[in-house]
Amino acid sequence: MYQSSSRHFEKAIFLDRDGVINHDPGDYTTSLAEFEVLPETIETLKKWFDEGYGLVVITNQGGLDKDLYDENAVIAMHQYLQGLCNLQGFAVDAFYYCVHHPEISGKCLCRKPGSLMVEKALHRFNLKPENCVMIGDRERDVMAAQGAGVRGIQITVNSGLKQVNLS
Numbered sequence: 001m002y003q004s005s006s007r008h009f010e011k012a013i014f015l016d017r018d019g020v021i022n023h024d025p026g027d028y029t030t031s032l033a034e035f036e037v038l039p040e041t042i043e044t045l046k047k048w049f050d051e052g053y054g055l056v057v058i059t060n061q062g063g064l065d066k067d068l069y070d071e072n073a074v075i076a077m078h079q080y081l082q083g084l085c086n087l088q089g090f091a092v093d094a095f096y097y098c099v100h101h102p103e104i105s106g107k108c109l110c111r112k113p114g115s116l117m118v119e120k121a122l123h124r125f126n127l128k129p130e131n132c133v134m135i136g137d138r139e140r141d142v143m144a145a146q147g148a149g150v151r152g153i154q155i156t157v158n159s160g161l162k163q164v165n166l167s
Contacts, residue, residue: 007093012054012127013166014118014150016136017097019157021057021081024137028063035077042084044161049090054125056094057081058117058134058144062101071099096121113140115147122148135164 018024023036045055057078063069078095085091096117098110110116122129134145134152137159142152153164 007054007091009052009054009093009125010127011052011131012056012093012121012125012133013048014056014058014121014132014134014145015161016112016134016138016141017057017059019137020135020155020161022077024157028068029077030063030069031073032076032080035080037081037084038158038160040160040162042088044164045085045092046088046090048166054093054127055091056121056125057092057096058112058121058141059095059097060112060140061097061099062104062111064099065101065104094121094124112136112138113143113147115144118144118148118150122150133166135161 015021018029021037021041022029023038025034029035049055061074064071064074074097082092098108098117100108100111118134129149132150134141134150135155136142136152137155137157139154142154145152155164
């Protein structure tokens with residue numbers, strides 16, 4: 001599942017959502033009321049956007065499969081994030097999310113550590129993997145990146161994006 005822009009870019013940053021962009025409470029972010037963007041996230045995304053990077057969110061949302069929340073809640077959180085970005089003069093280029101959970105649906109190809117969401121984004125935006133990076137707070141994010149030939153960077157959960165060195 002995704003929403004995307006038609007903007008052209010040669011390089012991209014793929015971002016996990018919970019624990020990287022917004023505060024991860026430790027289980028599931030189930031509603032917009034719980035969706036708290038981490039400090040300096042919008043400023044850092046704007047900086048990368050201004051440097052010519054595409055911005056693509058790649059997130060597992062297994063709580064959908066568990067009926068903990070519905071797809072409208074996910075869309076509301078993404079629209080809220082997009083609105084914060086729009087207020088600063090830029091946009092996230094795409095949101096990809098996996099609705100499956102292995103306890104409910106079994107193994108799927110899109111759920112990280114699978115690389116299908118990253119591969120779809122690479123294809124959609126005609127990107128070379130070597131021009132991209134994936135930032136996540138779990139080993140599965142790095143594994144998803146590596147599975148698609150993209151460099152993965154693992155950060156500490158809820159530590160924020162300002163610390164990330166892309167070089």
